[in-house]
Amino acid sequence: xxxxxxxxxxxxxxxxxxxxxxxxxxxxxxxxxxxxxxxxxxxxxxxxxxxxxxxxxxxxxxxxxxxxxxxxxxxxxxxxxxxxxxxxxxxxxxxxxxxxxxxxxxxxxxxxxxxxxxxxxxxxxxxxxxxxxxxxxxxxxxxxxxxxxxxxxxxxxxxxxxxxxxxxxxxxxxxxxxxxxxxxxxxxxxxxxxxxxxxxxxxxxxxxxxxxxxxxxxxxxxxxxxxxxxxxxxxxxxxxxxxxxxxxxxxxxxxxxxxxxxxxxxxxxxxxxxxxxxxxxxxxxxxxxxxxxxxx
Amino acid sequence: xxxxxxxxxxxxxxxxxxxxxxxxxxxxxxxxxxxxxxxxxxxxxxxxxxxxxxxxxxxxxxxxxxxxxxxxxxxxxxxxxxxxxxxxxxxxxxxxxxxxxxxxxxxxxxxxxxxxxxxxxxxxxxxxxxxxxxxxxxxxxxxxxxxxxxxxxxxxxxxxxxxxxxxxxxxxxxxxxxxxxxxxxxxxxxxxxxxxxxxxxxxxxxxxxxxxxxxxxxxxxxxxxxxxxxxxxxxxxxxxxxxxxxxxxxxxxxxxxxxxxxxxxxxxxxxxxxxxxxxxxxxxxxxxxxxxxxxxxxxxxxxxxxxxxxxxxxxxxxxxxxxxxxxxxxxxxxxxxxxxxxxxxxxxxxxxxxxxxxxxxxxxxxxxxxxxxxxxxxxxxxxxxxxxxxxxxxxxxxxxxxxxx
Numbered sequence: 001x002x003x004x005x006x007x008x009x010x011x012x013x014x015x016x017x018x019x020x021x022x023x024x025x026x027x028x029x030x031x032x033x034x035x036x037x038x039x040x041x042x043x044x045x046x047x048x049x050x051x052x053x054x055x056x057x058x059x060x061x062x063x064x065x066x067x068x069x070x071x072x073x074x075x076x077x078x079x080x081x082x083x084x085x086x087x088x089x090x091x092x093x094x095x096x097x098x099x100x101x102x103x104x105x106x107x108x109x110x111x112x113x114x115x116x117x118x119x120x121x122x123x124x125x126x127x128x129x130x131x132x133x134x135x136x137x138x139x140x141x142x143x144x145x146x147x148x149x150x151x152x153x154x155x156x157x158x159x160x161x162x163x164x165x166x167x168x169x170x171x172x173x174x175x176x177x178x179x180x181x182x183x184x185x186x187x188x189x190x191x192x193x194x195x196x197x198x199x200x201x202x203x204x205x206x207x208x209x210x211x212x213x214x215x216x217x218x219x220x221x222x223x224x225x226x227x228x229x230x231x232x233x234x235x236x237x238x239x240x241x242x243x244x245x246x247x248x249x250x251x252x253x254x255x256x257x258x259x260x261x262x263x264x265x266x267x268x269x270x271x272x273x274x275x276x277x278x279x280x281x282x283x284x285x286x287x288x289x290x291x292x293x294x295x296x
Numbered sequence: 297x298x299x300x301x302x303x304x305x306x307x308x309x310x311x312x313x314x315x316x317x318x319x320x321x322x323x324x325x326x327x328x329x330x331x332x333x334x335x336x337x338x339x340x341x342x343x344x345x346x347x348x349x350x351x352x353x354x355x356x357x358x359x360x361x362x363x364x365x366x367x368x369x370x371x372x373x374x375x376x377x378x379x380x381x382x383x384x385x386x387x388x389x390x391x392x393x394x395x396x397x398x399x400x401x402x403x404x405x406x407x408x409x410x411x412x413x414x415x416x417x418x419x420x421x422x423x424x425x426x427x428x429x430x431x432x433x434x435x436x437x438x439x440x441x442x443x444x445x446x447x448x449x450x451x452x453x454x455x456x457x458x459x460x461x462x463x464x465x466x467x468x469x470x471x472x473x474x475x476x477x478x479x480x481x482x483x484x485x486x487x488x489x490x491x492x493x494x495x496x497x498x499x500x501x502x503x504x505x506x507x508x509x510x511x512x513x514x515x516x517x518x519x520x521x522x523x524x525x526x527x528x529x530x531x532x533x534x535x536x537x538x539x540x541x542x543x544x545x546x547x548x549x550x551x552x553x554x555x556x557x558x559x560x561x562x563x564x565x566x567x568x569x570x571x572x573x574x575x576x577x578x579x580x581x582x583x584x585x586x587x588x589x590x591x592x593x594x595x596x597x598x599x600x601x602x603x604x605x606x607x608x609x610x611x612x613x614x615x616x617x618x619x620x621x622x623x624x625x626x627x628x629x630x631x632x633x634x635x636x637x638x639x640x641x642x643x644x645x646x647x648x649x650x651x652x653x654x655x656x657x658x659x660x661x662x663x664x665x666x667x668x669x670x671x672x673x674x675x676x677x678x679x680x681x682x683x684x685x686x687x688x689x690x691x692x693x694x695x696x697x698x699x700x701x
Contacts, residue, residue, distance in 0.1 A: 012517055019509045117338075126343040126533065126562040132541065139543060145513060146543045220541065221506050222533050222562065226340075230506055265510035270473055272510075273502030 008266055015145030016262045022151050024258020025158040026213060030231070031238040031250040032162055033209035036169070039245030040182050040202050043093060043104045048235070049228030050112040051207050054081045055214020056223045057119060060130050070133035070219075078211040085207025089200050112229070119225035127224030136219075154216050161212065162251045169247055178202060237280040243293020253291060329369045329624055331357070331611060332396040334383060334411065335426070337375035340504070340529045341403045344556040345426040348604040349401045351596040356611035364615050365622065372396065376407050383407035384414050391418040397624050398423060398614055401607050405429035405476055409436050416440065419626050423610040426603035428554065429479060430689065433651040437696035440626050441652045442633065445606030446576040448480045450658050450687045451553055454574030456487035458660045458680065459522055459551050467551075468520035469498035470511045470535060472527035477503065480553050481526040488524075496520045501527070508535040509542060516544050528554045533563055540567050556601040560675050565666045568675075572662050577602035577642055578676050581659070588641040599673040609642035610654075646684065651696035655684040 004010065030052060037045045058077035062068040068076065088111070096103045132150050139148035169175040180188045181195050189195045214228075221227055234257075242253030257276055264272040271278075283291060333353045335345045350373045357369045372394065376383035383402075390396035391414065398421040402408035408427030415422045416438040424432055425445045432443045467488050471481040477500075485495045496518045499511045512535065515523045523544070525535050532552055539545050552559075555573045579589035579599045588608075592600045600608075617632035618624050638646030643656035661676035669675065691699055 009517075012513070015513050016510055019507075019513065022509075023507055120338060120342075124343045124558075124562075125338075125340060126530065126558055128562060129537070129564045129567065131564075131566070139541075148541045148543070150541065151509075220538065222530060222537060224530060226530075227506070230504060262510060266514070269511065270500050270502065273505065 006267065011144035013263075013266065016266045017259060018142075018145060018147065019265075020259040020262020021255065022154055022258070023261065024255035025155050025162075026217065026231070026254075027235055027238050027258050028162050028251045028254030029158040029209055029213045029216075030235045031242065031254045032165060032247065033206040033213075034235065034239050035242070035245055035247055035250035036165070036209075037203055037206035038239070039247065040178060041089075041093070041097075041199060042101070043096075043203075044101060044108070045206070046105055046108040046232075047088070047112045047115070048108075048207075048210050049230075049232030050115040051081050051085065051210035051228070052214040052217070052231065053119065053223075053225060053228035054084065054115065055211030056130070056218040056221075056227060057123075057214075058211065059215040059218045060128050060223050063130065073218075074212070074215050077215045078208040081211025081214070082204040082208030086200055086204040088207075089203040093203070094196075116225050116229065123225065125224060125226065127222040127227070130218040130223055132219040150219055154220070157216060158213070161209070165209070166247055166251060234276050237276045239290075241276075241280050241283045241290055243290025246290065246292040246294075249290060249292025329364050329367060329615075329618060330394070330396045330398075331369065331371050331614075332387075332390050332394075332399045333371065333373040333401050333607065334376050334386065334399050334407075335373065335401040336378050336403050337373070339375075339378050341378065341426065343558045343562075343598070344529070344601045345401055345403045345603045345607075348592075348596045348598060348600065349426070349607045352592065352600065352604045352608040353400060353611055355592065355595065356608045356615070360612060360615045364618050369615065376402075376404075378404040378407060380404075380406045380410035384410040387411040387414040388418075391415070391420050397421065397626075398611075400611055401425050401603065402427045403603065405431065408432060412436060412438050412441050421614070421626050421629065423607075423614060425606035425610060428476065430483070431479075433649075433653045434689075434695045437651045437698055439652075439698060440630055442610065442648055442654050443652050444610040444654045445602050446574075446658065447653075447688070448476070448483050448554075449689045450576075450682075451574050452480065452483035452487045453687055454658050454660050454682050455551055455553055455572055456484045456493075456524075457491055459549075459572060460488055460491040460493040464522040464549060464551070465493040466520040467493060467495045467522045467524050468515045468518040469495070469524045469526050470508065470515060471498055471500050472503040472505075472531055473500040474503050476528065477526045481524070484524055484526065484553055501531070503527070504531055506530075506534055508538050511535075512539050512542055512544055516542070516548065520548065522549050522551050524551045524553060526553050529559070533559055536563055536571070537567055545570075556603070557673070557675060558598060558601055560663060561598065561673065565664060565669055565675065568663045569665045570663060572660065572679070574682070575602050575659055575661060575676075576656070577605040578659055578661060578678060579605075580674065580676070581678060584641040605642050609638065609640050612640060613638055649691060650698050650700070651691065651694050652698075653688055655688050657684050658682040658687040 034048055055077045058080050059073035062073045062076050136150035139146050185195045238254050238257055242249035261272055264275045333350050335349045336342050337346050353371055374386050400423045402424045403426035405427050408424050412422055422441045424443045428448050430447045430449045469481045471477040499514050501511050525532050539550055550571055552571055552573045560568050579585050589600050617629045621628040621632040634648045646654055646656035648654050659678050660680040661678050
């Protein structure tokens with residue numbers, strides 16, 4: 001006998017939840033990068049989506065032009081995108097720290113448009129295909145659904161990176177410095193810590209996370225210049241719901257929203273593009289600082 | 297206070313993100329016969345029409361000798377960003393102040409319909425190539441429009457009928473949740489049922505959408521033999537890619553209801569192989585199509601889509617009609633266009649009906665296996681030529697007010 005929940009067989013529901021978890025881990029890793037950048041630099045990084053796109057393109061380029069395999073791409077692409085982020089921080093963002101948030105927003109938003117435009121000019125909008133690496137071809141039949149090996153890898157990879165990042169920031173001495181730099185940068189500088197360098201590297205790391213997510217996404221989604229702008233709106237909503245700047249909040253919210261979205265796709269698919277924003281509106285009404293955020 | 301400012305910044309950013317769109321580029325010129333190509337230059341459809349359609353239009357002008365009735369032919373183009381309001385405003389400006397005589401291409405049905413309304417008021421000609429809705433030649437038909445390349449009905453008939461005939465008699469639809477998707481799904485479901493097939497279910501996916509795995513699992517659970525993709529562009533590409541990833545294509549077959557050759561090119565044959573689809577043009581059909589397409593590719597890095605080939609064909613016919621009529625007066629040119637059969641690399645014995653439909657043969661094709669393909673752009677096996685009168689909705693079903701019954 002088949003057990004049903006609201007007319008949906010439980011097997012089907014399990015499958016949908018698993019898919020939600022996969023999407024949630026993408027949201028988690030992207031919103032984590034945003035949260036780190038926002039928490040430490042107070043910059044709303046609207047280039048995040050474009051940097052995710054850059055990561056996917058970097059993986060595609062390393063495969064096509066250098067013949068490098070997926071694993072090399074997985075390391076090279078985030079490094080390249082992170083380096084791009086570091087240049088961006090040093091030569092542009094740094095000049096805006098003393099100004100209103102809006103200036104950083106306009107700069108990062110403009111850069112995102114430029115990057116997208118350049119890639120659209122070079123590669124067109126229908127995009128490029130990145131085949132799933134040999135080792136992850138195929139999948140396993142879990143009875144309730146067919147789980148492609150690659151999707152399983154996405155969950156493992158992104159959750160490990162999320163956990164490692166959380167651990168470093170919340171549980172190590174380096175993390176303590178970072179958190180101190182957020183609260184009282186002048187004091188930390190007085191203790192002999194090179195705060196500007198730390199900020200640059202942190203920004204680079206946050207951006208590299210976007211690049212990493214881009215590489216993970218390349219074999220699943222079509223690699224297109226607009227792949228980031230489609231996703232980034234949802235990710236921003238995730239960050240707002242989780243509480244801007246909260247590390248744990250962004251991870252947990254990312255996964256939770258992936259699951260909720262997955263369920264919506266079963267019960268009322270038409271609303272699945274909207275559900276995240278409805279939740280965002282509710283959270284802003286009831287807890288303006290976000291679920292995990294603190295009022296400053 | 298800081299918090300409030302931050303939220304303002306956030307809100308501004310989100311609004312910007314949602315409103316973002318490509319920049320528009322307009323060319324200016326004076327001339328007696330002036331062609332305007334209105335298309336999607338940078339958005340979701342820009343690879344399948346866009347700059348390639350402008351190239352096709354320029355080719356038509358060059359091939360006609362650059363002159364008609366001894367006067368120079370000029371070309372302008374604009375990015376309508378797939379937005380009906382921008383399209384209508386630009387059309388009005390073109391007709392009123394820039395002396396544009398004819399507008400070609402017009403992807404995105406809503407934008408095409410908006411431009412037709414303006415053209416009707418100003419008594420100017422529109423030649424729709426990439427726009428797809430059957431509304432163009434039915435409820436919204438006008439006397440000065442020709443719908444050149446294809447429509448959702450022809451796609452549904454071509455693909456739906458062939459797939460059912462091949463044993464694909466149970467269907468599940470993954471539909472883009474907007475007017476175009478609904479119309480494609482409706483047209484196809486009607487054809488499937490009329491031919492003895494059954495529709496087991498459907499799911500309406502938000503538009504645009506990147507992850508289709510959830511909808512694909514629902515399609516899989518339905519047990520239908522055929523999964524009909526009533527969507528377009530990036531949505532279709534991602535659905536096909538993910539269907540393969542989830543092993544769905546081992547037991548079920550995908551039927552892409554609107555697929556352009558540029559989509560196949562970007563998917564790769566490995567992923568797209570075996571799929572059936574209907575198209576109005578394929579470059580590798582005969583010597584004439586190959587010769588023209590080769591010239592096109594020398595100017596534009598891709599092979600032509602049916603939309604781009606249609607832009608060329610429609611403009612060539614328009615120029616010939618202006619010459620025959622001896623004037624660029626819209627009524628006279630329309631009469632001349634309707635009086636001459638269309639015989640070029642695009643159509644054989646094509647003709648234009650009272651509702652504005654250009655009736656020509658369509659082709660049911662199957663995407664080749666990687667091993668069958670001899671090189672780039674060698675993608676289709678033509679399974680069947682669908683005669684024009686079978687491909688398009690017959691006039692006695694038409695709701696166009698210009699059709700006398």
